Amino acid sequence: xxxxxxxxxxxxxxxxxxxxxxxxxxxxxxxxxxxxxxxxxxxxxxxxxxxxxxxxxxxxxxxxxxxxxxxxxxxxxxxxxxxxxxxxxxxxxxxxxxxxxxxxxxxxxxxxxxxxxxxxxxxxxxxxxxxxxxxxxxxxxxxxxxxxxxxxxxxxxxxxxxxxxxxxxxxxxxxxxxxxxxxxxxxxxxxxxxxxxxxxxxxxxxxxxxxxxxxxxxxxxxxxxxxxxxxxxxxxxxxxxxxxxxxxxxxxxxxxxxxxxxxxxxxxxxxxxxxxxxxxxxxxxxxxxxxxxxxxxxxxxxxxxxxxxxxxxxx
Numbered sequence: 287x288x289x290x291x292x293x294x295x296x297x298x299x300x301x302x303x304x305x306x307x308x309x310x311x312x313x314x315x316x317x318x319x320x321x322x323x324x325x326x327x328x329x330x331x332x333x334x335x336x337x338x339x340x341x342x343x344x345x346x347x348x349x350x351x352x353x354x355x356x357x358x359x360x361x362x363x364x365x366x367x368x369x370x371x372x373x374x375x376x377x378x379x380x381x382x383x384x385x386x387x388x389x390x391x392x393x394x395x396x397x398x399x400x401x402x403x404x405x406x407x408x409x410x411x412x413x414x415x416x417x418x419x420x421x422x423x424x425x426x427x428x429x430x431x432x433x434x435x436x437x438x439x440x441x442x443x444x445x446x447x448x449x450x451x452x453x454x455x456x457x458x459x460x461x462x463x464x465x466x467x468x469x470x471x472x473x474x475x476x477x478x479x480x481x482x483x484x485x486x487x488x489x490x491x492x493x494x495x496x497x498x499x500x501x502x503x504x505x506x507x508x509x510x511x512x513x514x515x516x517x518x519x520x521x522x523x524x525x526x527x528x529x530x531x532x533x534x535x536x537x538x539x540x541x542x543x544x545x546x547x548x549x550x551x552x553x554x555x556x557x558x559x560x561x562x563x564x565x566x567x568x569x570x571x572x573x574x575x576x577x578x579x580x581x582x583x584x585x586x587x588x589x590x591x592x593x594x595x596x597x598x599x600x601x
Contacts (some may be wrong), residue, residue: 309383312389338376338387345482353380370468384417394427418494517537
């Protein structure tokens, strides 16, 4: 029967599961104490241990005689910053162990570990088939976790499509910019991951009892579908941005057109008012009805200008 083992240093952010000689160690979040523990108990390369604490490692596979060191990045949505960010998971895989090092924000990974911790059947299912199969199940869940994030982007695009013809100009352009930023970040995360997972199955074949080529191929297909979806969303967002710019330009041109018509109509009226406002003798200026004559001239000019604009089909 499997037992959940407690490390002798209980203060470490380290949990251990065991099943018939197969060990899964989960470290979340990692610190120097946890890295020192790995250095003392495993013959890992010091550079690999340093990479687990680095935030700027690209996804990669480092192959050694007794183990593989793999770095993955998966997207998560930060509610505090309202932005899509990358979360790193570092993996050491050997003949009878799997070590995952991450910040603890990847919910599918945390949930899977808790399932195995609380349920004996889950430990048997996931740990009983070796470290390679366990790594596949972890990656499969993390890749599936990308779909809800992609759906969130899709929902945002639909909202923008509904709002783009409204008067909420500032809100719409901010939402388009946010969606564009999320798609760019998502693409930057997924692109190197496709190559790493595509090369992974032949490398971990020595740690798997069964042929898993079909399963890893299906996972790569899933990543390709996500990438194709991101490509499609990128084009849609660019189209929405162009549509918004076109609508904004048309509205600006319409405003300028109206102001130009008003200026054209008022210009001759202003000239008449300026002429009769000068301190010089002019016809009708001494008469009681002079003001009515001036207004009549102004109205005649306005009517003539409007007729001319209508004839030119400006209005």
